[in-house]
Amino acid sequence: MHGYGGGSYGLNEPRSMRDRARQYALLPLRIFLGVTFVYAGLDKLTDSAFMSAGGAGSIGEMMNAVRDTSAIPGLVDLALKSPEGFGYAIAFGEVAVGLGTLLGLWARLAALGGALISLSLWLTVSWQTEPYYYGNDLIYLMAWLPLLLAGAAEFSADALLTSRRRRSR
Numbered sequence: 432m433h434g435y436g437g438g439s440y441g442l443n444e445p446r447s448m449r450d451r452a453r454q455y456a457l458l459p460l461r462i463f464l465g466v467t468f469v470y471a472g473l474d475k476l477t478d479s480a481f482m483s484a485g486g487a488g489s490i491g492e493m494m495n496a497v498r499d500t501s502a503i504p505g506l507v508d509l510a511l512k513s514p515e516g517f518g519y520a521i522a523f524g525e526v527a528v529g530l531g532t533l534l535g536l537w538a539r540l541a542a543l544g545g546a547l548i549s550l551s552l553w554l555t556v557s558w559q560t561e562p563y564y565y566g567n568d569l570i571y572l573m574a575w576l577p578l579l580l581a582g583a584a585e586f587s588a589d590a591l592l593t594s595r596r597r598r599s600r
Contacts, residue, residue: 455585457578457581460574460577461532461538463574464571464574464575464578465531465532465533466529468528468548469526469530469533471522471525472521472522472523472526472527472529475522476519476522476526482519482522483515484515485514490515490517491514494507494510494514497555497556497558497559500558500559501555502554502555502558506551506555507555521552528545528548529545534587534588535583535585535587535590536587536588539578539582542576542579543575545571546572546575546576546579549568549569549575550572552571553566553572556568
């Protein structure tokens with residue numbers, strides 16, 4: 432049995448297998464978040480009821496409903512100045528973040544965008560959810576953090592661009 436210095440902790444799998452698992456560990460998270468955010472953005476953009484200032488299922492109605500229970504009512508008030516504009520900003524932001532994440536293009540910037548969208552939705556739309564762990568926006572915020580820290584090392588435009596820059600030197 433190996434000690435703590437060897438890093439195997441008694442496992443008999445080859446070191447290269449563990450290294451490969453670490454290398455691709457964030458890929459499923461990247462795919463899930465990328466697909467989810469592209470879908471969420473497109474879902475909003477194609478829902479005419481959502482992209483309205485008022486009425487059933489509209490962004491305006493949702494913002495009015497959460498205004499008094501949000502952590503930052505001023506942020507909701509800002510969104511209520513132009514509910515449609517806010518709805519389009521969130522939707523296009525989600526599509527951009529999702530595509531950037533899937534492609535691994537400016538992956539840390541995309542993850543920052545995803546984290547900021549999730550943070551703003553948590554502090555406004557799902558803040559009143561009790562217990563807090565039922566609110567999915569907080570979970571999405573936490574899911575973006577590993578991608579923000581690590582970027583997209585595998586199967587990414589960032590890795591391809593980095594490789595090309597190194598070869599050209």
